[in-house]
Structure formats: structure tokens, C-alpha cells
Amino acid sequence: MTLAGNYRGFEVALHDPGIAVVTMNEPDRLNGQTGPMKRDLTEFFLSAQMDDGIRVVVITGSGRAFSAGDDMTGRRRDYEDREKLARNIPWDGRNPVATYAGLRTISQQLNLAVRHLDKITIAAINGVAIQTGLSLALACDFRIAAESARLGSATLRFGIQPDEGGHALVVQLIGLARAMDFFMLKRIVSADEALDYGLVHEVVPDDELLDTALDLATELAEGPQVAMRLLKRSLYNAAEMPLLQAFDDIATKTGISDHHPDAREGVRAFRDKREPKFNRWLDAEAHQSEDG
Secondary structure (H helix, E strand, O other): OOOOEEEOOEEEEEEOOOEEEEEEOOHHHOOOEOHHHHHHHHHHHHHHHOOOOOOEEEEEEOOOEEEOOEOOOOOOOOOOOOEOOOOOOOOOOOOHHHHHHHHHHHHHHHHHHHHHOOOEEEEEEOOEEEOHHHHHHHOOOEEEEEOOOEEEOOHHHHOOOOOOOHHHHHHHHHOHHHHHHHHHOOOEEEHHHHHHHOOOOEEEOHHHHHHHHHHHHHHHHOOOHHHHHHHHHHHHHHOOOOHHHHHHHHHHHHHHHOOOHHHHHHHHHHHHOOOOOOOHHHHHHHHHHHHO
């Protein structure tokens, strides 16, 4: 099974050790998102969850934008030469019920698929990340911005909502008071301002963006994958759970990770004063897959 390919609105390349780089590749449209693109991106993240060959996902854009949001030009996209990961779902938003259903089924599902992925995700934000583009970046676990990046929602400029769930992601990251300022005053902030807000983790020179993201991805991919994935879930759970339930949640997951071969390797490496060699179970499964 390989997810490398050229899909509707993006392409996927695989790098060792288990890093999938997703590049939105329609720079002439500032990587504006369409229904088919969202469907294929959602399917990619669902498939990546079940693909043992993928440990970390990096998502970025081509050209001057990470993604400038939904494509509002109305111009038809030519996807004839692209592979399809998911079937199209018609979305007629001409009445309230259809708008509600379409948002929950298509736009919001993409960001939920990113957030629900147990594997670590990194947004390498080049250029502008606006509206749905911003939300896609914020759904990732790590966000690295190029110095020239600009981030915002600014949906009120059009009299519409941050309907793909971006409002909730911003509140989680920077709190209600700053989120109120960010949305109501239609902020579009520089990379350094985004760092100050807490929207990104790091700002780097433009020409170092992808290398920095790949260095981080490599470090994360070489870490103990079982423990990391369980901890990721527990951290997001802790952000929403009462304290008692959060404590219980991490105890349950510890019952899994403490008895995994990676934990035994970690203890042996500490006693032997050497670097641990995690993820042998993944290497074994990869060899079985090749032999099978």
C-alpha cells in the first residue's frame, strides 16, 4: 500500500523514516480548496491512520500560499489527470439544511480527520494561510511558519462565518479574549505576530521552511511511535476533559505503552548508556509486508 501520488489539489511524497509530505499544488489559485480536494485530503488522512509506513505527516503549499481558503472564483478545476481517493459528494448549499449538512460532512470533516490522526502532523506554512487554509494549519500538531507567512480568518470581510471549525481551534490555542480580537477585528497577522499570539510554534527564513519541517518530522518519526500516539490523544483529551477523567485516561494508555517493546528498549538503552532504537515492531511489519 502506498499513498504517494498526485491527487485533486495536492500531491503526496514519501520520505524515510515514514514521513509523508503533502503539498497543495495549485499555486495559480493560491491553493484554494474545493469540495473534491477536501474529500481527497480527508481520505488521505483516514488512510494514513491505517498505513504503518507513515509515522509523521507534513503538509505545505506550493507558490505564494499555504492555502488562501476556499476557492471562491467559481472557475472549474481540471482534475482529469489527477488520481481520486474519494468519490464526489454533491453539495448544494442553496438552503439552510444543505449548508449545515455540507459543512459537517465535507469542510469540517477534513479538519477533524487531521486532528483525529494519531500520528504527528506538521504544518509548514508558506505564504498566506487564510480561512480554511488557516484552520487546516491549526488542526495540525505543530506549525512552523516562513517569515513571509501571513495568517488570518477575516471571514467577516465577506459577512460569513469561520464555519469549518476554525473558531474553536483558535479558542483552544489562544483563549477566548484573544480569539474575540482576532476574529472580530478581522486580523491577518504576520508570522512573528502569529508566534506572539501562540498560533505557530516557530518562525524560520523562507528558504529554510521545508528543511526545518523535515528535520522536526525526522526527529518525531524516530521517537517511540506507540507512546507518542497515545500521548497525543491524551493531551488533546486533557484539553477538554475534567481533571479526574484526564488522569484516568493517561493511566489507561500507560497500561498499553509500559508493556510495549519500545518501553523495554528505552529502559535497556538508559541502563546501557546508549541511544534507544525504537520502532523495531514497525520495521518487522514493513519486512513482513514486503515478503507477503
